[in-house]
Amino acid sequence: MENADATAGRINEWIEANEPVFVTSHLDADGLSAAGIIGSALARRNTPIHLRITRQLDQIYLAELAANGPGRYVFCDLGSGQLHHIKEALEKWEVVILDHHPPSGNKVPPNIRQFNPHEFGFDGTFEISGAGTAYLVARHLGGSNEDLAALAVVGALGDIQDRGKQHDLVGLNKEIIVEDAKAAGVVDRSIDMRIFGRETRPIHVALQYCSDPYIPGISNDPEGALNFLADLDIELREGDEWRTFASLSKDEKRQLNTSLITYMLKKNIPPHEAQSLIGVVFTLTQEEKGSYLRDARMFATLLNSTGRSNQGGIGVAICMGDRRALYRKAENILKEYREQLALGLQWLTADSEAVTARKLLQTFHAQNRIPDTIVGSIAGMALNSRILDWSKPVVAFVYSRDGRVKVSARTTQPIVEAGADLGKAMRLAAEEIGSGSEGGGHNIAAGATIPRGQEERFLQIIEHILRKQLGRMKVAEGVGKNSENEETIK
Numbered sequence: 119m120e121n122a123d124a125t126a127g128r129i130n131e132w133i134e135a136n137e138p139v140f141v142t143s144h145l146d147a148d149g150l151s152a153a154g155i156i157g158s159a160l161a162r163r164n165t166p167i168h169l170r171i172t173r174q175l176d177q178i179y180l181a182e183l184a185a186n187g188p189g190r191y192v193f194c195d196l197g198s199g200q201l202h203h204i205k206e207a208l209e210k211w212e213v214v215i216l217d218h219h220p221p222s223g224n225k226v227p228p229n230i231r232q233f234n235p236h237e238f239g240f241d242g243t244f245e246i247s248g249a250g251t252a253y254l255v256a257r258h259l260g261g262s263n264e265d266l267a268a269l270a271v272v273g274a275l276g277d278i279q280d281r282g283k284q285h286d287l288v289g290l291n292k293e294i295i296v297e298d299a300k301a302a303g304v305v306d307r308s309i310d311m312r313i314f315g316r317e318t319r320p321i322h323v324a325l326q327y328c329s330d331p332y333i334p335g336i337s338n339d340p341e342g343a344l345n346f347l348a349d350l351d352i353e354l355r356e357g358d359e360w361r362t363f364a365s366l367s368k369d370e371k372r373q374l375n376t377s378l379i380t381y382m383l384k385k386n387i388p389p390h391e392a393q394s395l396i397g398v399v400f401t402l403t404q405e406e407k408g409s410y411l412r413d414a415r416m417f418a419t420l421l422n423s424t425g426r427s428n429q430g431g432i433g434v435a436i437c438m439g440d441r442r443a444l445y446r447k448a449e450n451i452l453k454e455y456r457e458q459l460a461l462g463l464q465w466l467t468a469d470s471e472a473v474t475a476r477k478l479l480q481t482f483h484a485q486n487r488i489p490d491t492i493v494g495s496i497a498g499m500a501l502n503s504r505i506l507d508w509s510k511p512v513v514a515f516v517y518s519r520d521g522r523v524k525v526s527a528r529t530t531q532p533i534v535e536a537g538a539d540l541g542k543a544m545r546l547a548a549e550e551i552g553s554g555s556e557g558g559g560h561n562i563a564a565g566a567t568i569p570r571g572q573e574e575r576f577l578q579i580i581e582h583i584l585r586k587q588l589g590r591m592k593v594a595e596g597v598g599k600n601s602e603n604e605e606t607i608k
C-alpha cells in the first residue's frame with residue numbers, strides 16, 4: 119500500500135503540472151478495465167489524457183509513442199515484461215508501470231516507477247489483475263475512487279482469476295478489491311447459477327450465453343438449448359412470457375441443474391467442471407437489470423469483444439461511463455465476437471485433422487481461418503470444454519496481420535501445478551528463435567510472435583522446455599485446495 123501510495127504520488131505531480139498523460143493499456147478485458155480506472159481517476163482531476171490500446175508493447179509501438187515528444191507515460195496491464203524496451207525508448211521521459219505480469223528482473227531506472235504485486239510476494243496470476251493494480255493506485259489519487267473497484271473486479275474476472283472455491287476471487291482481489299466494491303455499494307457477491315441473464319432472459323437464451331464451462335450443443339446455440347429444456351419437466355412459459363432462472367422454484371432449479379450436469383458428463387466434461395455452474399457471481403448493482411454490464415463476467419466478455427475486434431476505445435469509454443451510443447455499438451460487437459468464437463470452436467470440433475497431438479502438447483494452425491486476436495480465447499475454451507485433450511497444453515498458431523505468426527498457448531491448473539510455466543516457455547522459445555520474436559505471459563496462458571515458417575521449430579523448443587519443467591514435478595501450493603464447506607444458493 120505504501121508503494122501504491124508512492125506511485126500515486128508520482129502521478130499526482132503530473133496532475134498538478136496539468137500536462138497531458140499518455141496512457142497505454144492492453145486490449146483484453148483486464149487491460150481495458152485498467153485503462154477505464156486510470157482514465158476515470160485522471161478525468162476526475164481534469165487531467166488531459168491520451169489513451170491507446172495495444173495488443174503488445176513492442177519496439178515499434180514504443181518508438182511511435184516516444185515520437186510524441188516529452189511526456190508522461192502510464193502503462194497498464196503490460197510493461198513489466200518489456201521493461202528493457204521501455205527503458206530504451208523512453209529514457210528521457212517519465213514513466214509509471216502498473217502491471218501484474220511477472221517482472222523481467224531488469225533494474226528499474228529512476229525515471230520509471232513500477233508498481234507490480236510480484237515484487238511484494240503476491241502472485242499476479244490469480245491474486246490481483248492489471249485493473250487491480252491500477253485500482254490500488256487510483257485509490258490514492260485523490261477524490262473518491264472506491265466505486266472504481268467494480269472495474270477491478272471485472273478485470274480480475276476477465277483474466278480468469280476466479281480460481282478459488284466455487285470460482286471465487288482470492289488474495290488481494292478478495293480481501294481488498296471486492297471488499298472496497300461492496301463497501302462502495304457497487305458490487306454484490308452471491309452464490310447462484312453462474313449464467314448471465316438469470317434475472318432477465320428466457321432460460322434458453324441465458325443458457326446459450328454459458329461459456330465457462332462451454333457446453334457443446336447448448337452454448338451459443340439457443341435452438342439446442344431449447345431442445346434440451348423441452349425434455350425437462352419445467353414449464354418454460356408463464357402465459358405469454360418466457361420464464362427466467364430467477365423465477366424457477368427451488369425444485370425446478372435443482373432439476374435443471376441435475377439435468378445439465380448429467381448432460382455435461384455425457385459430453386465428457388469432468389464432474390467438478392460440470393458442478394461449477396453453481397458458484398460465486400458478482401453483480402454490478404448500479405447497472406440496469408438486463409444490461410450486459412450488470413454481471414461482472416459478462417461485462418468482461420463485452421470488453422474483451424471490443425478489444426479483440428480492435429475497438430478497445432469503445433470498451434474504455436464504457437468503463438468511463440458511456441451507456442448510450444458506444445454501449446449500443448459494443449452490444450453488436452459482442453454479438454459478432456460470439457459468432458466468431460462459435461465458428462472457431464465448430465471448426466475444431468468438426469474437422470478431425472485440425473488438431474495434431476504430440477507427446478507433451480497438442481497444436482493447431484488456424485492460418486487465416488480465425489482472427490489473430492481471438493485464437494487464444496478459442497484455444498482456452500476448447501481446452502476447458504474438452505473439445506481438446508485436457509491433459510496436455512495447447513499451442514495454437516495463426517497468421518497475424520503483420521505477416522508473422524501469432525502463437526497462443528493455454529493449459530490447465532493441474533498441469534501448472536505439475537510445474538508447467540507457459541509464459542516462461544514462450545519467452546525462452548521466442549528468444550531462441552530470434553529474428554524479432556517475442557514471447558511471454560502467465561504460467562497458464564501465454565503468447566508469442568514468431569516469423570512464418572518457424573512453427574515446427576518453435577514447437578520442438580517448447581516441448582523441450584516443457585519436458586524440463588514437468589520433469590521437476592514441483593508441487594504448487596494450493597489454490598482452491600482448502601476444504602471449507604461450499605456455500606449454496608440463498
Ligand SMILES: [Mn+2]
Binds near residue numbers: 148149195247249277
Ligand atoms: Mn491482465
